[in-house]
Amino acid sequence: MPFVNVDTPNCRLARVLDRLDLEEGSIAMLHTSFGRLQKLVEAPATLIECMVDRLGPTGTLLMPRYAWHLLPSARPWLGYAEYFRALPLMDLRSTPANIGVVPELFRTLDDVEVSISHFWPVSGRGPAAASLLGGQVAIDHAFGPGSVFARLVDYDVRIVGLGVTLNTTSIAPVTDWHLGPDHQRNIFTDGPISGAVVDLGGRTHVLNVTTMLPEAVRDIKPSRILNDCLHPGTDFPFVVENGSFFFSYRARLYHETALSEARKALRQGRAVPWLS
Numbered sequence: 001m002p003f004v005n006v007d008t009p010n011c012r013l014a015r016v017l018d019r020l021d022l023e024e025g026s027i028a029m030l031h032t033s034f035g036r037l038q039k040l041v042e043a044p045a046t047l048i049e050c051m052v053d054r055l056g057p058t059g060t061l062l063m064p065r066y067a068w069h070l071l072p073s074a075r076p077w078l079g080y081a082e083y084f085r086a087l088p089l090m091d092l093r094s095t096p097a098n099i100g101v102v103p104e105l106f107r108t109l110d111d112v113e114v115s116i117s118h119f120w121p122v123s124g125r126g127p128a129a130a131s132l133l134g135g136q137v138a139i140d141h142a143f144g145p146g147s148v149f150a151r152l153v154d155y156d157v158r159i160v161g162l163g164v165t166l167n168t169t170s171i172a173p174v175t176d177w178h179l180g181p182d183h184q185r186n187i188f189t190d191g192p193i194s195g196a197v198v199d200l201g202g203r204t205h206v207l208n209v210t211t212m213l214p215e216a217v218r219d220i221k222p223s224r225i226l227n228d229c230l231h232p233g234t235d236f237p238f239v240v241e242n243g244s245f246f247f248s249y250r251a252r253l254y255h256e257t258a259l260s261e262a263r264k265a266l267r268q269g270r271a272v273p274w275l276s
Contacts, residue, residue: 013041013050020237020248024056027157032102036163036244044102060126063106065097081214090118091198115148118195119211122148142211143173156252163244166223171251175258187216224273225258
């Protein structure tokens with residue numbers, strides 16, 4: 001299937017994107033819930049068109065390509081817990097991105113790359129995709145140095161949410177990694193978890209990567225940093241349109257704020273804000 005390519009898509013969502021500080025040439029990590037956007041955009045392909053047009057030929061669009069939402073009628077972390085227990089084969093050629101119709105469509109398009117990961121693969125298309133997504137076979141921690149999510153912070157990528165809550169983000173555990181032994185709670189597995197991944201070329205890799213515990217996926221609430229410390233509308237744009245929420249913020253701003261607030265809390269004997 002060819003990648004969606006239009007000059008100026010006629011997209012009602014465009015007026016929302018106008019208010020989210022998405023500039024041409026930006027790198028954007030997009031989280032979506034298409035079911036909440038159907039009054040603004042007619043189809044998943046049109047949503048992708050809007051984003052591609054907004055970022056332009058020098059921009060890079062990223063989306064989660066996770067396969068662990070195994071229980072669609074339940075909270076996502078329950079599906080993660082089942083995936084964590086079963087450790088099914090991740091075939092990046094065919095395993096669905098079952099966290100939404102937009103990520104699932106995006107992963108099938110031409111020129112879309114993907115990071116090699118069992119729990120947390122990310123799809124990307126654009127000039128920065130290879131630098132952000134490559135080299136993951138050698139990474140031993142899903143949120144440590146060199147991981148895709150650490151690179152999102154390093155590159156100061158813009159985290160974009162369309163129709164999702166402020167708790168929908170994947171960079172938050174990078175801050176938990178940085179806290180190291182000072183952290184009051186176990187967020188990650190005690191050691192690497194082994195899982196098989198088939199790459200786009202058909203080669204199988206057995207990865208050994210430290211990842212998040214299911215109970216951490218359940219409890220983590222990045223919105224407590226975004227709402228209480230960064231303030232929507234002041235430090236980052238936040239729009240309500242037709243009953244749906246839209247936002248964007250800089251990954252580095254979130255990380256540096258969360259790390260500062262966490263260290264302050266730990267000095268005072270309190271839990272980190274996003275887990276309290």
